Amino acid sequence: MxxxxxxxxxxxxxxxxxxxxxxxxxxxxxxxxxxxxxxxxxxxxxxxxxxxxxxxxxxxxxxxxxxxxxxxxxxxLVKTGVAVRSGTAHPSVNTREALHAAMCAAQGIYFPDPDKATAGIHFMNVLQALGLNESLQSRFRVFPNGATAMAAMAKSEESGLIGCTQVTEINYTQGVDLVDVLPAEFELSxxxxxxxxxxxxxxxxxxxxxxxxxxxxxxxxxxxxxxxx
The missing domain is CATH 3.40.190.10 (Periplasmic binding protein-like II)
Structure with a gap:
């Protein structure tokens, strides 16, 4: 099958x-x-x-x-959420301003393919709406899919990490925590x-x-x- x-x-x-x-x-x-x-x-x-x-x-x-x-x-239905590595602080991400601040504070931003993955396409649009798609490009850590991105974030030795993908791919991955879903204006279900x-x-x-x-x-x-x- x-x-x-x-x-x-x-x-x-x-x-x-x-x-x-x-x-x-x-x-x-x-x-x-x-x-x-x-x-x-x-x-x-x-x-x-x-x-x-x-x-x-x-x-x-x-x-x-x-x-x-x-x-x-x-x-x-699956919503899109924000994740951090387990054991690290959970930033506020429930408003546009809070999400902007959390992304700017991150040293590495993990997410799936912005061309082929549903969450990756959407998250890149969110970054563009926040005016961060170019200024934070060096911090992007892009993977073929959300599960791979979350597994890589869980194993990374970098500090100050944040990620975005479908909440299922966060919840099913050991070593990362779901912080919250995206703010209402950026919600994707x-x-x-x-x-x-x-x-x-x-x-x-x-x-x-x-x-x-x-x-x-x-x-x-x-x-x-x-x-x-």
Whole structure:
């Protein structure tokens, strides 16, 4: 069972993997990274039975014939948040002014790909709105996806670090803490949605996996990570 997924849903897929493999006898081969990168892999011909992206990207793939119409199902909404390394002070980030000050005080700013990752694209827009996209460029620490960015921040020996990505990628990563979601004027709430691919080799098994991912089997893990549903 081939799964292509945005990094925000990685832990959800992993939480139902054992149950799916027990039910079907098939193993899950999952790839997790920025949603734009996962879309491009599908369009490039990568094998895929179930794909998990943002709702607009799934809708595009339905329109282009890559995802079965009517198969889209939401895992829940995920907000974008600010993180620091565990054990360090939590700055105030709940207003434009506070967020600006926190970014200016940071020695390293960790976030996902500003071209392919949902949170990375959005965060770069926030930095531009704050007038910091050029002045703080030397402090940017950019990674392919939010989970990788948070893991790198957790292991870094630099001091004065801050990061921004989907709250799930913060909550599921040991060594970093969620400080808060972005201020209301910069809020981004992303609907992570699965679709069954028209090229699925095992469509019946894909349906079983889809039900596990959006149903009670994964509900606790989704809530713990910050999915709202």
């Amino acid at each position: 081939h799964v292509l997924s945005g990094g925000a849903a990685a832990a959800v897929v992993q939480s139902v993997q054992a149950e799916f493999e027990h039910i079907t006898g098939s193993r899950i081969d999952g790839t997790f990274s920025a949603v734009g990168m996962m879309r491009d892999k599908l369009l490039g011909g990568a094998p895929c039975d179930v794909i998990i992206l943002t709702r607009p990207l799934i809708d595009q793939l339905i329109a282009s014939g890559h995802v079965v119409p009517g198969s889209a199902r939401s895992l829940g 992303t609907d992570y949605t699965l679709g069954i691919c028209t090229g699925a080799q095992a469509p019946e098994q894909a349906q079983i996996l889809a039900q596990l991912l959006v149903g009670p089997a994964s509900a606790q893990v989704r809530r713990q990570g910050g999915f709202e549903f």
